[in-house]
Amino acid sequence: MKRLFGALALLFLAPILARSLNPSLNDDVLGLIVFKADIQDPEGRLVSWNEEDDSPCNLNGVKCNPRSNRVFDGFSLSGKIGRGLLQLHFLRKLSLAKNNLTGSISLSLAQLTNLRVIDLSENSLSGTVPDDFFTQCGSLRSISLANNKFSGQISENLSSCPTLASVNFSSNQFSGLLPSGIWSSHGLRSLDLFDSLLEGEMPKGLEGSNNLRTINLRKNQFTGQIPDGIGGFLLLRSVDLSENLLSGSLPNTMQKLKLCNDLNLRKNSFMGEVPQWIGEMRSLETLDLSENSFSGQFPNSIGKLKSLKVLNISMNAFTGSLPESMINCENLLPLDASQNLLTGNVPS
Incomplete structure (x- = not known):
């Protein structure tokens, strides 16, 4: 049974919202009121939200100063992520983690040009991630959809977001092949696809994403050998390919991973001698x-x-x-x- 333990954190661009006469402030307040109307708030944490407020910075769970940003625990929100959020054009960080939200993710969410962080982890969201979600990603740097019920294939367009540094799609029901262009995102630093239904061989071309620090593909159904290109990830700190169906010997290029702290290849079908390198x-x-x-x-x-x-x-x-x-x-x-x-x- 999912824990009804939630968090809501909305971080806006403080310099813009500090100007109380900016007419966009009322638009943001109204957007949040519309968002509130689409969800259930059993603990009444959002009861103080009022359309008469002249600034969203006064609303519980909203912060306009990055230095004091924090997550508010225990909101226990349920329902769907409605259209209200799409009016928050100055929204910088959206965190609705650890709630019981349902429904799908809107393509329009990625069109919020100032949005840098999306954290929808640990909910009951489902459906597919829209194919064009990452072609209109604005300045998005981090997205976590971990621990939900998303399904379907991971879009090839994931690599179309040049600002994206962190992707966490772990513990979902994504299936099919890993997109062949996933390594071509030069800004990508962390990729976590743990515990899904992904299959087939790991795509080649790993040397194209030379900023990658962390790869977690644990507990999927990947087959074949580790691509030689893995040696091109000179900044890799952690590699977890455990609990798959990988086989063959370890590629010689892995010896180039001089900065790697953690290497986990448990529960596969690798064979032969462990090389001296x-x-x-x-x-x-x-x-x-x-x-x-x-x-x-x-x-x-x-x-x-x-x-x-x-x-x-x-x-x-x-x-x-x-x-x-x-x-x-x-x-x-x-x-x-x-x-x-x-x-x-x-x-x-």
Whole structure:
């Protein structure tokens, strides 16, 4: 049962709204009153909203100063996201996370030219994301639709929004192939598609998005090999491809990921030996290769990973003994090498 625990945060462009005589202020107030009419507010948190207010900055849940912006918990809003928000032309940040809102997302929402952040996570929204949503994205920098019931394919037009830096579509029912042009958005820094129904091979051309810091494709149905182009993401800090159907060996280009802290490939069908170049990923703190079909001896180069804290290689087919060089991993705490064909003791 979904928690009826909500948040509402509306952040406007303060310099514009500070001018109390600006006629747009009343338009914004009226837009919020129309928005209020389309939803249910069981706890009465919006009861003070009044069309006679001369500024939206006075309304509960609305902030006009970025320095004091905060999220108001416990609004428990339900209903649909109505047309009222489309009148808020100076809206900079929209957060309706952790409510029980239903219905779909409007194409017109992306047309608010000053809107930079959309957070609709943890609701009961459904339907598809309009195909042209990202072709009219204005100055949108971050969008989170996580933990909803959205379905259909992720639009190829996602890469048409040049300002977009963060995309979180996790825990939905998106299906089909990952758009082939998804890596061509040069501003993209974080991509989270965890827990959906995406399938097929990961598209090539990863080297096109060289600002990417985080990839999370965990718990989907991706097949095939990791594209060689992954080595082009020189700024990558975190890679999570776990719980998919990926196979083959690890591409040699991965050794270029010198800044990567976390690499999670758990529960796939990777095979062969773990290459010696794994020791070149000097920033690794977490390495999870468990539940695959890796075999042979674990590489001696593991001793180069001085920052390594977590290592899980369980449920593979590793043979021989663990390398003595592991004693150089002074920060290593949990080590799980169970359910392999290893001999000897853990180096100490």
